[in-house]
Amino acid sequence: MTSSEYVTCFYCSEYAKIATDYPQNFAYHEKESFTPRCFLHWQYECSKCGKETHFNGIAWCSDCKVFTCLRCVEEKMVRKEFLIYDYYYNIPCHKCNSPNPALDFAEYDGQHPFQIGDLIPKEDVVIWMPIYKEELKSQEFPHRSWGSERILALGKAPKHTRLDSLDDYTPKSTWDKMAQFWISPEAEGEYHHTNLILPEVYRLLDTQKDEIILDVACGEGTVARYLAKHGAKVTGIDISKMIDRAMESEHEDKLGIQYLKMSAEELSNEFETAIFDKVICNMALMDIADYKTTIKNISHVLKEEGIFVFSITHPAFAWPATTSMRVPPDSQRNEDKRKIALDYFDERPTLLPFGWETPSLAFPRPISNYVNELVKNDLEIIEMSEPKASKEIVEKYPRQAYMDNDTLPDFLMIKTKKKSTN
Numbered sequence: 007m008t009s010s011e012y013v014t015c016f017y018c019s020e021y022a023k024i025a026t027d028y029p030q031n032f033a034y035h036e037k038e039s040f041t042p043r044c045f046l047h048w049q050y051e052c053s054k055c056g057k058e059t060h061f062n063g064i065a066w067c068s069d070c071k072v073f074t075c076l077r078c079v080e081e082k083m084v085r086k087e088f089l090i091y092d093y094y095y096n097i098p099c100h101k102c103n104s105p106n107p108a109l110d111f112a113e114y115d116g117q118h119p120f121q122i123g124d125l126i127p128k129e130d131v132v133i134w135m136p137i138y139k140e141e142l143k144s145q146e147f148p149h150r151s152w153g154s155e156r157i158l159a160l161g162k163a164p165k166h167t168r169l170d171s172l173d174d175y176t177p178k179s180t181w182d183k184m185a186q187f188w189i190s191p192e193a194e195g196e197y198h199h200t201n202l203i204l205p206e207v208y209r210l211l212d213t214q215k216d217e218i219i220l221d222v223a224c225g226e227g228t229v230a231r232y233l234a235k236h237g238a239k240v241t242g243i244d245i246s247k248m249i250d251r252a253m254e255s256e257h258e259d260k261l262g263i264q265y266l267k268m269s270a271e272e273l274s275n276e277f278e279t280a281i282f283d284k285v286i287c288n289m290a291l292m293d294i295a296d297y298k299t300t301i302k303n304i305s306h307v308l309k310e311e312g313i314f315v316f317s318i319t320h321p322a323f324a325w326p327a328t329t330s331m332r333v334p335p336d337s338q339r340n341e342d343k344r345k346i347a348l349d350y351f352d353e354r355p356t357l358l359p360f361g362w363e364t365p366s367l368a369f370p371r372p373i374s375n376y377v378n379e380l381v382k383n384d385l386e387i388i389e390m391s392e393p394k395a396s397k398e399i400v401e402k403y404p405r406q407a408y409m410d411n412d413t414l415p416d417f418l419m420i421k422t423k424k425k426s427t428n
């Protein structure tokens with residue numbers, strides 16, 4: 007064996023980031039993988055079921071001299087920060103039932119069967135003894151890589167912040183700040199809007215001449231202008247400064263669009279019941295805090311059998327429910343990129359930096375929240391859409407679309423019809 011064939015154990019090298027005296031053992035197992043492992047950090051055979059088990063899922067009982075894996079008994083989770091972890095499993099011995107920590111914590115605690123001499127390793131391995139353990143606790147960690155952070159450290163860490171209060175941010179204030187971007191020429195040809203969102207929204211809306219259409223959160227007016235040019239009578243509402251730009255466009259090129267600076271929550275004060283043929287809310291419901299009132303008001307102003315279409319960032323596959331990770335992080339090839347799920351159920355307001363200065367304020371929520379609100383307000387789902395990048399889009403925008411929008415959706419669109427009471 008040449009020296010180039012020696013690979014250091016993944017766990018030994020991760021532990022050394024916390025415990026600087028940790029010995030670096032050679033890996034003889036899974037040398038080709040991202041996590042090559044030494045004998046100490048490999049697998050141990052359960053004395054009950056006989057199954058080989060990762061060292062983090064099996065415990066040693068030094069009274070009974072047996073291993074018990076977590077498949078054979080009911081383990082408990084113990085939250086404690088040690089080495090690169092923030093918890094370990096306590097696994098009761100299958101013979102005497104006394105709880106023993108899994109071997110990851112046992113080693114940190116100096117109770118690993120190799121440390122206490124109950125067992126002798128069959129392969130060459132240097133055993134660490136935790137003599138400086140007390141110092142470890144108070145040490146300033148050079149590499150906080152605990153829990154999911156350890157995996158996220160392999161790629162691009164998520165940069166979004168979950169907020170516990172809205173003291174410093176409101177949807178209006180963040181959109182006012184972002185207005186500069188969204189009315190810039192850069193946004194005009196924004197890849198997602200141009201290729202995935204707008205064509206699908208227009209198809210679902212299927213605008214006919216003389217239809218009376220409301221555009222909720224119309225922004226700078228792109229959708230409203232498109233609909234007006236196709237013969238619809240359009241009203242656009244928005245709370246942010248972006249509607250100023252929409253009003254300017256109407257001055258420059260009159261299409262008969264009525265713009266009102268107001269929030270969707272105020273809709274039912276401003277309009278009569280059942281006056282619109284169609285309502286569109288493009289890429290905004292996920293940025294609206296009170297989506298329940300918004301949907302209720304939309305149903306209120308919509309005629310019977312009227313159509314309501316909305317598009318949102320995909321609650322399951324886009325930020326902040328997921329993030330992407332690249333190995334290595336700076337790779338430009340998309341086969342090096344994977345999406346990983348973070349927390350689909352976390353509904354706290356979230357700041358999403360899209361790569362320019364001002365973060366956008368989002369209100370993430372599961373798909374079922376939207377669907378249940380539609381049901382409650384007599385809005386019957388007639389079509390759902392999760393736009394997939396076509397071959398043409400993939401060839402034109404390989405870095406955005408290949409092994410990305412052709413494999414997972416970034417957006418979700420729902421078309422509903424208001425039930426008739428007859």
Ligand SMILES: [Zn+2]
Binds near residue numbers: 017044045
């Ligand atoms: Zn190791």
Ligand SMILES: [Zn+2]
Binds near residue numbers: 053
């Ligand atoms: Zn077992």
Ligand SMILES: [Zn+2]
Binds near residue numbers: 068
């Ligand atoms: Zn025992």
